[in-house]
Amino acid sequence: MHATAPDASPEPRPGDPATGDPAGSAARRREVARALAALLPADCLLSREEELRPYECDGLAAYRQQPLLVALPRTEAQVCAVVRACHQLGVPLVARGAGTGLSGGAMPHAAGVLLSLARFDRILDIDPLARTARVQPGVRNLAVSEAAAPFGLYYAPDPSSQLACTIGGNVAENSGGVHCLKYGLTVHNVLAVRGCTVEGEIIELGGAALDAPGLDLLAIILGSEGLLLIVTEVLLKLVPRPERAQVVMASFDDVGKAGEGVAAIIAAGIIPAGLEMMDRQATAAVEPFVKAGYDLSAAAILLAESDGTADEVAEEVAALESVLRAAGATAISVSRSEAERLRFWSGRKNAFPAAGRLSPDYYCMDGTIPRKALGAVLRAIEAMEQKYGLKCLNVFHAGDGNLHPLILFDANREGEWQRAEAFGIEILELCVRLGGTITGEHGVGVEKLNPMCVQFSPAERAAFFAVKAAFDPPGLLNPGKAIPTLARCAEYGREHIRRGAVPHPELPRF
Amino acid sequence: MEGALAALRTAVMEAHRARRPLLLCGAGTKDFYGESRAGAPLDLPGYRGVVDYEPSELVLTARCGTPLSEIEALLTAERQFLAFEPPPLGGDPTIGGAISAGLSGPRRAHAGAARDFVLGAVLLGVDGEVLRFGGRVMKNVAGFDVSRLLCGSLGILGPILEVSLKVLPLPREEQTLRFELGEAEALAAFNRWAGQPLPVSATAWWAGAAYLRLSGAAPALRAARTRLGGETLEPAAAAAWWRDLRSQRHELFGAVRNLWRLSVPCGSAPLALEGARLSEWGGALRWCATELPAAEVRRIATAAGGTAMHWRGGTAGSRFHPLTPAVLAIHRRLKQRFDPHGIFNQGRLVAEL
Numbered sequence: 001m002h003a004t005a006p007d008a009s010p011e012p013r014p015g016d017p018a019t020g021d022p023a024g025s026a027a028r029r030r031e032v033a034r035a036l037a038a039l040l041p042a043d044c045l046l047s048r049e050e051e052l053r054p055y056e057c058d059g060l061a062a063y064r065q066q067p068l069l070v071a072l073p074r075t076e077a078q079v080c081a082v083v084r085a086c087h088q089l090g091v092p093l094v095a096r097g098a099g100t101g102l103s104g105g106a107m108p109h110a111a112g113v114l115l116s117l118a119r120f121d122r123i124l125d126i127d128p129l130a131r132t133a134r135v136q137p138g139v140r141n142l143a144v145s146e147a148a149a150p151f152g153l154y155y156a157p158d159p160s161s162q163l164a165c166t167i168g169g170n171v172a173e174n175s176g177g178v179h180c181l182k183y184g185l186t187v188h189n190v191l192a193v194r195g196c197t198v199e200g201e202i203i204e205l206g207g208a209a210l211d212a213p214g215l216d217l218l219a220i221i222l223g224s225e226g227l228l229l230i231v232t233e234v235l236l237k238l239v240p241r242p243e244r245a246q247v248v249m250a251s252f253d254d255v256g257k258a259g260e261g262v263a264a265i266i267a268a269g270i271i272p273a274g275l276e277m278m279d280r281q282a283t284a285a286v287e288p289f290v291k292a293g294y295d296l297s298a299a300a301i302l303l304a305e306s307d308g309t310a311d312e313v314a315e316e317v318a319a320l321e322s323v324l325r326a327a328g329a330t331a332i333s334v335s336r337s338e339a340e341r342l343r344f345w346s347g348r349k350n351a352f353p354a355a356g357r358l359s360p361d362y363y364c365m366d367g368t369i370p371r372k373a374l375g376a377v378l379r380a381i382e383a384m385e386q387k388y389g390l391k392c393l394n395v396f397h398a399g400d401g402n403l404h405p406l407i408l409f410d411a412n413r414e415g416e417w418q419r420a421e422a423f424g425i426e427i428l429e430l431c432v433r434l435g436g437t438i439t440g441e442h443g444v445g446v447e448k449l450n451p452m453c454v455q456f457s458p459a460e461r462a463a464f465f466a467v468k469a470a471f472d473p474p475g476l477l478n479p480g481k482a483i484p485t486l487a488r489c490a491e492y493g494r495e496h497i498r499r500g501a502v503p504h505p506e507l508p509r510f
Numbered sequence: 511m512e513g514a515l516a517a518l519r520t521a522v523m524e525a526h527r528a529r530r531p532l533l534l535c536g537a538g539t540k541d542f543y544g545e546s547r548a549g550a551p552l553d554l555p556g557y558r559g560v561v562d563y564e565p566s567e568l569v570l571t572a573r574c575g576t577p578l579s580e581i582e583a584l585l586t587a588e589r590q591f592l593a594f595e596p597p598p599l600g601g602d603p604t605i606g607g608a609i610s611a612g613l614s615g616p617r618r619a620h621a622g623a624a625r626d627f628v629l630g631a632v633l634l635g636v637d638g639e640v641l642r643f644g645g646r647v648m649k650n651v652a653g654f655d656v657s658r659l660l661c662g663s664l665g666i667l668g669p670i671l672e673v674s675l676k677v678l679p680l681p682r683e684e685q686t687l688r689f690e691l692g693e694a695e696a697l698a699a700f701n702r703w704a705g706q707p708l709p710v711s712a713t714a715w716w717a718g719a720a721y722l723r724l725s726g727a728a729p730a731l732r733a734a735r736t737r738l739g740g741e742t743l744e745p746a747a748a749a750a751w752w753r754d755l756r757s758q759r760h761e762l763f764g765a766v767r768n769l770w771r772l773s774v775p776c777g778s779a780p781l782a783l784e785g786a787r788l789s790e791w792g793g794a795l796r797w798c799a800t801e802l803p804a805a806e807v808r809r810i811a812t813a814a815g816g817t818a819m820h821w822r823g824g825t826a827g828s829r830f831h832p833l834t835p836a837v838l839a840i841h842r843r844l845k846q847r848f849d850p851h852g853i854f855n856q857g858r859l860v861a862e863l
Contacts, residue, residue: 129701130777153705174651185649187658188626203836208775209816210618210794213831214841214860215666216625219658223651240707263566269589269679309707311729368647370567400648401567440649448652455652459639466847467654470840483653 025111029068032091032113036071039081046070055114058099058106059161062363062417063446067094067108072116076202076232079115083230084200086113092479093198095226097138097169100161102364103445105172105225105481112479115230117168123147124233131238132191132208137168137231141175144236153238156183159441160349167234174223176441178274178348179305181399183239185441187222194233195221198472208235220467225443226478228471242307245273247344248320250329251298255279256375258300261327262398263371265304268323270316274305275399276348279378282393282406283347286354292347295331302329302398303344351395352406359391359408363420367431368440371401380430381405388423390416402440403431429454432497444482452482453489457496461486511573514557518669519638521552522853526636529851534665536607537577539599543611544664544858545828554669555604561672562646565590569629569646571674574606581605585677593621593678598757606670612662615756616712616723619704619776619791621678624661630674631657633667636849646674665855666863667848681711681725686748687740689720693780696720697793701777704792708734714755715789716762723752755790762788766799768823770807774816781810797821808832828861 033047046052047069057064068091073079086093092112099106108114120136123144127133128151133144141162145154158177159165165175171193174186183189192206206218221229252258258277265272278286278301283294294301302324306316321332335341347354355362369377378394385392393406405427409420428438428451438444438451452461464483468475484492525532531549541547558575565588572581579602585591595615596608609631614623630644633656644650644657660670691699696715700722703710709726722740724731735742743751754760763769772781776794780787785800800807804820804827811818817831833841838860845852845863857863 127777128705129698130775131701131705151705152707174655176649181648184622184626187655188622197836201836203834203840205837207815207817209773210623210776210791211773211817213817213819214833214837215844216612216659216662217837217840219625219661220654220656223655228654240705242707266568266679267566269682271679308709308727309730309733311733312709312727315727315729368645368649370564370569370647372564372567397649402649435645436647437645437650437652439652440647441651443651444653452652457639457641459635459637460641460643460653463633463635463641463643463656463848464653467656467659467844470843470847473843 025068028111032089033069035085035089036069036082036113039085040071040073040078044072044074044078046072055096055099055108055116058096058101058104060102060104060107060445060447063104063107065108065110067114068111070114070116072119074119076196079230079232080196080200080202082113082115083196083198086476087198087200087474090474090476092476093230094478095168095172095230097166097172098140098164100165101169101173101443101445102366103439103443103447105443105445105478106169107446109479117166120168120232126151128153130208133236133238135167135234135236137166137171137234139167141165141167141170148238149241152241154241155189155236156239157186157189160352167236168231171222171231171234172224172226173441173443176397176400176402178276178397180397181275182271182273187219189237190218190222190234191237192235193218193221193229193231195229195231197229198474198476202232203229206235223443225445225482227468227482228477230477242273244310244313245305245307245341246313246317247335247341248304248306248317248324249333249344250302250304250324251295251331252300252302252328253298253330255300255378257328258302259371259374259398261302261324261329262374264323264327265320268319270319270323272304272320272399273307274303275397276303277301277396277398278348278351279394281391282351282395285358285393286347286350289354289357290346290350292343294347298330303348348395351393355393355406355408360410360412361408361417363407363409363424365403365405365407365424365427366439366442367428367436368400368402369431369434369436371398373434373436374398374401377403377430377434381427384423384426388419390420390423392423397440400440401436425451429497446481449484449488450492450494452484453492454494454497458486458489461489511557511559515671518552518554518557518634518671522634522636522669523638525550525853526851530853531856532853534610534669534855536575536604536610537601539601539603540607540611542822545830545861546857548856549853552669554606557671558604560584567646568648568677569674570677571646571672572605573672574604574670576605577602578605578608586680589680590677591680592627592675593617594624594627595756596624605673609661609670609673610663610665616714616752616790619713619794620711625658627676628657628661628673629676631660631670632672633660634669634671636668636851636853640671644674648676664859666845666859668854682727683731684711684723684725684748685731685735686743686751687722687724687735687738688743689722689740690718691715691720692718693787693789697780697789700792703738708737712752713790713792721751723748760788762786762797762799766823768799768801769821770798770800771819771821772796772798772807772811772816773819774811774814778814778816781814783807783810830859833860
């Protein structure tokens, strides 16, 4: 489910031996390879062009870069040795999990080593009494829940890529999923991380105990996109699997009304396990492929999941039905079996692949807004479709205010990728203006460096660099990602918007 | 409030220029908390007021000086609450103080800690800049999560000017069950129950009895009660029990000389500590009134895979558990970058910073 777009080279980095100096690059590659070959078995180091190519991008294929080398260590001691060697030689390091990220966070550095943690794929321990799982970073998200299932437990965060994405990547991105309004993001479900500092030293942050002394450094590691620490082990919190889950599906003849339906659910004191919305373009795209039974005449549909004990779910489902009816739902159906519940969800979970079937390429955005601004944003996106001459499907983690507009385009048509990119940027800037953010769960990576200039002031970005320097003084861990430099923002030339500064954001002004 | 903010900015800028340490002061309810208190007082309660609260957004934004009681009254009127149950310790703390201390109440093991509910924070930097991190939305991964780093920082990176918190609907119903159980049996039972789909929202063990609070819809509570048995406490008595525990008016916190707060993995067996003991958070938090030497208490905590904090009494030695050298080095560099002249709450969180 990767977004695809044509090649677009990242900006050259000054001082890179690899830019415009192939001879220097080759010499550097030999030097670094020699140093690492002394530390790793031969099958843990890749340096030939054809071996490096599979690593040149992550899920954001629009941005590609070959690394100097790829290292695939098997042990923590090997990770530390590689990191120490790179520290000594001043070589950048980019950590990579499964490469499913959507913002280019794992895109290699031209003059750096790509450190794949794919071989760190062991679940070290499951403690059913303490409800924890100690895992290596290369373990797949879904594998944790599968291993915990015999104990009636599971790992709650469920990004849509959970079949493939790794826990290490989830830690780097602070990944969410469709159940995070009730069960939290990665930051709420990780108890501790163990990792290698840029100096090659192992540290542990957080712990099986709930409080740790000092500053909450664990919190800042979560979502730090590999800029602060190379994670080698993670202690996850597991939660009991609910007895029962049921989905209420409601149709609305207007997207604004569907948004009000979401607010009404919250106002009624209900926190659904999942609360998702799809607009008509999205349901029309998925229905032919998944036959989920969506109401194609509806302007938008809402999916609200209730979980808990059987009696509790029965009561909550009844409450959801009456709230949604009062909010103007034109049709409501409730899943009558587990098979039907999964069928209702299948359309939502297949929205990205469906976009891929509809159009040669698509570009997935990830902004968050205050929920009340939903109607205004969807109307604005409709106007942007006209402006850019491109179609957009809207799927939405409605409970969290997290939008995923999927902009459809054809990279082989002159100028369409550029139009799609401009369309996306305009959506993100609108999110900031309404008091929201440019990324809810996919991260900044290389993709959203420019919008970061709009969301944060120079002083705020300086504070981020201060955090970076405190963990990584030489600046070797995933450099150039997540936080734009002052120079880059000056070149981008767009003003920092004071968040939520627009008076009366509820008024349509687009 | 613009005048109050301008005054704070000026005071900070001047202190930074003159390299004059400041002591950040809220309502003063946690003056006892921390390694040391030094510097000229910078009073924050004047910068107050709820900036934004829309119940259907589940987010409340307030200036640091806003009294916790004011926020809780506003939330109660909308049938919502701060699910981390910040403990009011001997007075009415400010929200800025509650977040800077980062302490959580009885619900912590089930609902999450203070930091889990922080969505955004505004920091006053040493140069007088107003720095906004996070936001007022549920999900936000733009930039490092500095707002959560500030939670529990005890002001060493600067004053939190404003904070945005996730709020939740009040549980429909609550009920507390009491069981006659020894410490080891109670701790085992807490963890067993937490692994089942039961609506547990708090646990405590004290003086031969285990207390289990259930929160949620009536049918879920009914089912849990039938399954677990135990004695159901009168609603008023149950509410008083948890309120006293949260605000540390429980008898253990009364006339003891030395009180230790140990944070250990929840599955740990009873600790070999002489003295009155109380457990919370499914056994992850252990209070103990012991006269054992500090080094011995710390050794016992460390052996169990946790840490020990000297909560009250005994002025010699540090209150907090020592940091490992590598972690301390990161603290030092963070402090150096955010507050190069060390003007904010010197030595309060970490003695040497």
